Amino acid sequence: xxxxxxxxxLSRQNIFLTSIQELYNxxxxxxxxPLNFGLACCxxxxxxxSMARFDIARFGAEVFRPSxxxxxxxxxxxxxxxxxxxxxxxxxxxxPEPKYVIAMGACAISGGPFKRGYNVLKGIDRYxxxxxxxxxxxxxxxxxxHGLITLQRKIAGERLTGPERPRHLRELEPSEYPIxxxxxxxxxPPKNTELWHPKPFVRDA
Amino acid sequence: MSRQxxxxxxxSALGMGNASPEGPRGDSPVLPPPAGPLYEAKPKPGSxxxxxxxxxxxxxxxxxxxxxxxxxxxxxxxxERIISLKPRFGYLHRNHExxxxxGTYLMAIPYTDRLDYFCSLTNNWAYVxxxxxxxxxxxxxxxxxxxxxxxELTRLLNHSCLVGFLLQDMGAMGTPLMYxxxxxxxxxxxxxxxxxxxMMCNYMRFGGCRTDASAGWLERTRRVVDDFPRFLDxxxxxxxxxxxxxxxxxxxxxxxxxxxxxxxxxxxxxxxxGVAYDIRKAAPYGIYERFAFRVPVGxxxxxxxxxxxxxxxxxxxxxxxxxxxxxxxxxxxxNPKARRRNFRPPVGEAYGRxxxxxxxxxxxxxxxxxxxxYRFRIRAPSFINLTILEDMCLGHTLQDAVIILGSVDxxxxxxxx
Ligand code: SF4
Numbered sequence: 001x002x003x004x005x006x007x008x009x010l011s012r013q014n015i016f017l018t019s020i021q022e023l024y025n026x027x028x029x030x031x032x033x034p035l036n037f038g039l040a041c042c043x044x045x046x047x048x049x050s051m052a053r054f055d056i057a058r059f060g061a062e063v064f065r066p067s068x069x070x071x072x073x074x075x076x077x078x079x080x081x082x083x084x085x086x087x088x089x090x091x092x093x094x095x096p097e098p099k100y101v102i103a104m105g106a107c108a109i110s111g112g113p114f115k116r117g118y119n120v121l122k123g124i125d126r127y128x129x130x131x132x133x134x135x136x137x138x139x140x141x142x143x144x145x146h147g148l149i150t151l152q153r154k155i156a157g158e159r160l161t162g163p164e165r166p167r168h169l170r171e172l173e174p175s176e177y178p179i180x181x182x183x184x185x186x187x188x189p190p191k192n193t194e195l196w197h198p199k200p201f202v203r204d205a
Numbered sequence: 206m207s208r209q210x211x212x213x214x215x216x217s218a219l220g221m222g223n224a225s226p227e228g229p230r231g232d233s234p235v236l237p238p239p240a241g242p243l244y245e246a247k248p249k250p251g252s253x254x255x256x257x258x259x260x261x262x263x264x265x266x267x268x269x270x271x272x273x274x275x276x277x278x279x280x281x282x283x284x285e286r287i288i289s290l291k292p293r294f295g296y297l298h299r300n301h302e303x304x305x306x307x308g309t310y311l312m313a314i315p316y317t318d319r320l321d322y323f324c325s326l327t328n329n330w331a332y333v334x335x336x337x338x339x340x341x342x343x344x345x346x347x348x349x350x351x352x353x354x355x356x357e358l359t360r361l362l363n364h365s366c367l368v369g370f371l372l373q374d375m376g377a378m379g380t381p382l383m384y385x386x387x388x389x390x391x392x393x394x395x396x397x398x399x400x401x402x403x404m405m406c407n408y409m410r411f412g413g414c415r416t417d418a419s420a421g422w423l424e425r426t427r428r429v430v431d432d433f434p435r436f437l438d439x440x441x442x443x444x445x446x447x448x449x450x451x452x453x454x455x456x457x458x459x460x461x462x463x464x465x466x467x468x469x470x471x472x473x474x475x476x477x478x479g480v481a482y483d484i485r486k487a488a489p490y491g492i493y494e495r496f497a498f499r500v501p502v503g504x505x506x507x508x509x510x511x512x513x514x515x516x517x518x519x520x521x522x523x524x525x526x527x528x529x530x531x532x533x534x535x536x537x538x539x540n541p542k543a544r545r546r547n548f549r550p551p552v553g554e555a556y557g558r559x560x561x562x563x564x565x566x567x568x569x570x571x572x573x574x575x576x577x578x579y580r581f582r583i584r585a586p587s588f589i590n591l592t593i594l595e596d597m598c599l600g601h602t603l604q605d606a607v608i609i610l611g612s613v614d615x616x617x618x619x620x621x622x
Contacts, residue, residue, distance in 0.1 A: 036270050040297055040618055041322035041404060043274070051386035066270040084275055084296045087267055113315065116307070117300035138404055 021160045028098070029155035032148070035071035035091065036064035039078025042105035042138040046077045049141035059148055068094040073151070075144075076130075079107035079114055080121040082187050086179050092128045093176040098168040100155075102147050103130045106137045113137060126191035128177055129167065260288065263603070267296045271374045271607045274617030278594070278606065285602045290595045294588075297621040305581040310336055310411070310548050313581065317568075318405040320583065321619040323363045326355040326396070327561040329409040334490060335557025335568040336411045340550035342543040348413035349492045350533040354426065355399070355408065356559075357522040357529070361433060362392045363562035364473075364515040364522075365440075367614045371512060372444065374611040375453050381444065388436050391429050398422055412543025423530060430526045437519055445516070454509035458597040458609035461506060468593045472564025472586050473514045474613060478506035484560040491559075495532075496525045511612040549576050563587050563614050583622055587615040 002010075002017050010017060018026075038046060050056045050064060065071040068091045080088055092101065103124055106112030111122040124130065131154060134147040158166045167173045177195065180187040266277035275296035281289040301320060305313040317332045318325035330352055337344065344352070369385030393403040399418055400406040408415050418426075444450055460470070465478040475482055483500040485493045501517035503510030552574045558567035564586025571580035590613050598606040 037268060039275055040299075041319055044322060044404065047382075048386060048389070051390075052383050053387070053390045079297060079299055081296060081298055083298065084267060087275075087296075091268055113319065114299045114304065117304055119298050119300055140403065 021158075022156075024160065025156050025158055029152040030060040031063075032059075032061045032073040032100070032151070033063045033065050033071050034061055034073040034075050035068055035095070036066045037074060037077070037091065039076065039080060039084065039088075040107065042077040042107070045138045045141055046075055046104065046144060049144045054141040054145060056145065056148065059145065059152070061148055068092075069096065071095055072098060073100050073102065074128075075102045075104050076108040076124050077104040079112065080124050081119050082121055083119070083182065085121045085124070085127060085187055086182065088124060089127045089177055089179045093179070097175050098166070099175075100131045100151055101128055102132045102134060102144075102151060104134045104144060104147065105139055106135060109133050109135065121187070126196045127180060129195060259283070265603070265606075266293075271611065273370065273611065273615055276610075276615065276617055276620070278610070280603060280606065282603065286600055287598050287603065287606060290598045290606065292591055292594050294591075294617075294621050297617040299618070299622065301622045302581050302583060306578055309576045310550070310578060311545050313578070314409070315405065315407050318407055319618055320585065320622065321561065321563065321566075321587070321616045322404060323366060323616060324359045324562050325404060325406045326359045326408055327559065327566065329406065330356055330491075331557055331559045331561065331566045332568045333409045333411050333557075334559060335555050335570050336550065338557050339553060339555035339570055339572055340411065340543075340548070342412045343540060344413045345537050345540055346534050347417075347536040348538040348540075350529050351414050351418055351538060352409065352491055353493065353496075353529045354418075354526060354533070355396070355406075357526045358392050358395065358426070360522045360562045361519055362389050363614075364519050365389065365436075367611075368440065368444070368512060368515060371508075371608065371611040372450075374607050375450065381440070384436070384440060384443075388433070391432075395422070395426055395429060398425070410539065410543070410545060411548070412540035412545075414538045417538045423533065426526075427530050430523055430530065433523050434520065437516065437523075441516060445513070450512075451509065453605075453608060454512060454612075455507060456505070457508045457601060457605050458612065459505065459507050460593065460597055464593060464596060465506070469589045470564070470593060472560070472562070472590065472614075473511060473518060474564065474590050476501065477503035477510040477514045479504055484558060484565055488558075490557075496528050498522075498525050508608055508612040547576065549574060554580075558584070561586055563616070563619070564590055583619075585619040585622060587613070588620045588622075591615055591620060 007017055038044075048054060050062055056062050061073065068074075072095065074092055074095060076088065092099070101124075103109050107114060107120070108124050111117070111120045114120040115122055132147045132151045134143050136143050139147075160169065168175065177192060178189070180189060182188075261282045263280045263282060264277060265280055267275040277293040277296065279291040279293060280287055299319075301316050305316050314329060314332060317328040320328050336342075365385040365388050369382035372381035373379075396406050397403045399416065399422055400408040460474065460478050462478045462480050465475050466480060470478075471482070479502055481500050481502045484490070486500055498521045501514050501521065503514050550572045552572055554569070554571045556567055556569045558565055565584065566586055567584035569580070569582040569584065570578050573579040594610065594613065597609050601609070
C-alpha cells in the first residue's frame with residue numbers, strides 16, 4: 001500500500017495509483033441499483049428521493065429495477081406485515097450477490113408506530129441482514145440519501161481478501177435465508193435465530 | 206415462446222414464481238416452496254379456448270411496480286383477455302382500528318395520518334369531525350378556514366400525484382410523475398412549515414387546529430395557489446389531447462352509474478360515471494357552503510373521464526383556495542373549551558364523513574364514556590372503490606387492468622388499514 005501523502009502528491013503530478021480492491025469497490029458503490037419496492041408510506045418519500053428535487057441519480061442509484069434479479073440494493077421502505085414478510089425474504093433471496101439492504105423508516109426497523117399490532121413484523125432484520133438503518137417516520141429524502149452514502153462508505157471499506165471480507169465473499173455464509181411460513185398464530189419461525197442477535201436490554205440500576 | 210413459459214417468466218419477474226429450492230451454492234437452507242402450483246391452467250366456462258383448458262392464471266403482485274403498493278390481483282387470462290380477476294388485499298393490514306381502540310381519542314390522530322399517506326390532512330379532519338360530533342365541540346372560525354385550505358391543498362397534491370402515477374402505469378416513465386412531484390414538493394413545503402412534517406402532518410385537533418398559520422405562510426400559499434393553474438395548463442398541454450393517452454384510456458374500464466351507486470363507489474370515480482355526488486355539496490361540512498365551486502361530472506365512466514375529472518377538480522380546488530385565502534379571518538385556532546387531555550366524550554355514537562380526494566372517508570365512533578373509543582371504524586374510500594375492479598377489467602387486457610387500477614386511485618394503507 002502506498003501511503004496517503006505520497007498518493008496525493010503523485011496525483012497532483014497526474015499519476016494515479018489504485019488497487020484492484022479500490023477500483024472494484026469504487027465501481028460497485030457508485031452504481032447501486034435499488035429494487036423498485038415500496039411497502040407503505042415510506043415508499044412515497046423513496047420516490048420523492050428519486051425525483052427532480054432530491055435526485056438520487058447524483059449518487060448513482062437512480063436505476064430502480066422492478067425485478068429482484070437485476071437489483072443489488074433492497075430498500076425496505078415501509079411496514080412489513082406478517083403476510084408480506086415471506087415475500088420480502090423471497091425477493092431478497094432472488095437478488096444476486098453482492099446485495100445490500102437498507103431498512104428505511106421506523107416500521108422496517110422495529111414495527112414503528114404499529115409495533116403493538118398483531119399483524120406487524122417487528123423489524124425486517126429478524127429474517128434478512130440489514131446494512132443501514134434509517135430512522136424516521138417517514139425519513140426525509142435527505143435521510144435516505146444519507147443512508148445511501150453511509151452504505152457507499154461501507155462498501156468502500158470492504159476487503160476482498162482476508163478474514164474481514166464481507167458476507168458475500170465467505171463461502172460458508174448463506175446467500176439466501178429461510179423463508180418463513182404463515183403459521184396458525186405467527187410466522188414460523190418467528191425469527192431467524194442465526195441472524196438476529198438483539199442486545200439484551202439492561203435497565204440502569 | 207409458448208404461452209406457459211411466458212407466464213412463468215412473468216410470474217418469476219414478479220417475485221411470485223417458485224424460487225429454486227436450493228441456493229446457488231446448494232448449501233443454504235431454504236424452506237420448500239408452498240405446496241401446489243402458484244398459477245395453473247384451469248378451464249373456465251364461457252369460451253372455446255377456456256373449454257380446452259387454455260387459460261392462464263397470473264398473480265400480479267404483491268411486489269409489482271404498478272400495483273401501487275402491496276396489492277395482488279389473481280388474473281385469469283384467455284389469450285390476452287381477462288376473464289376473471291380477484292383482488293387480494295391484506296398485505297398491509299396494520300391493525301389501525303384495533304390500535305386506535307387501545308389508545309385515547311387524541312392518540313388516534315397520528316394513526317389517521319398513516320391511513321392514506323398522501324392525504325394526511327383530510328384524514329385528520331374526518332376523524333376530528335367525528336369526535337367533534339360525538340362531544341359537541343365547535344372549532345373557531347379561523348381553524349375552519351385553515352382546515353379548508355389544508356384539505357384543498359391536499360386534494361391538489363393527491364390528484365397531481367395520481368395523474369403522474371397513472372401516466373407512469375401507461376409507460377410514460379418519469380416525465381409526468383416528475384412534474385407532479387415537483388408540485389408536490391411545493392405543497393409539502395407548505396405543510397412542513399405549518400405543521401412540522403412533510404407527510405404525516407398530525408395537524409388537526411378536536412376543537413381546532415394545532416398551530417396557527419403565520420402571515421408569511423398565507424402569503425406563500427397564495428403564491429403557490431396562484432402558480433398552480435400554470436402547472437395544470439402545462440400538464441394538460443402534455444396529456445389531455447395526447448394521442449397515446451386517448452388511445453389507452455378512452456373506452457377502457459367503463460363503469461356504469463348503476464353499478465357505481467350499487468357498489469357504494471364514491472369520489473371522482475362516481476362522478477366520472479355521471480353521478481353528481483360530492484359531499485361538499487350534498488351534506489356540507491365545515492364551511493363549504495360559503496364557497497362557490499362546481500362539481501365536475503363525467504359522461505362515459507372510463508379511465509379518460511376519471512383522469513379528466515381529477516384535472517377539473519384541481520381547478521375547482523384552486524378556486525376554493527383563492528376564496529378561502531382571501532376571506533380568512535384573524536382569531537384563535539383552538540377552542541379553549543375543548544379538552545384534549547383527559548378527554549371523555551359522552552356515551553353515544555357518531556359518524557363523521559367528508560369528501561376526501563379519493564371519495565367518502567368516514568369515521569364511525571362509539572363512545573362508552575371512557576377515554577378510549579369503544580369502537581373505531583374507518584370507511585375507507587379506496588377500499589370500497591376497489592371492490593368493483595373485476596367488473597371494470599373483464600374483457601380487457603392485462604395492460605389495461607394496470608391503468609384501470611391506477612385510475613381507481615388506491616392507497617394500500619387505507620385499503621388494508
Ligand atoms: S415508518 Fe412511518 S412513514 Fe414509514 S411506513 Fe412506517 S408508519 Fe409509514
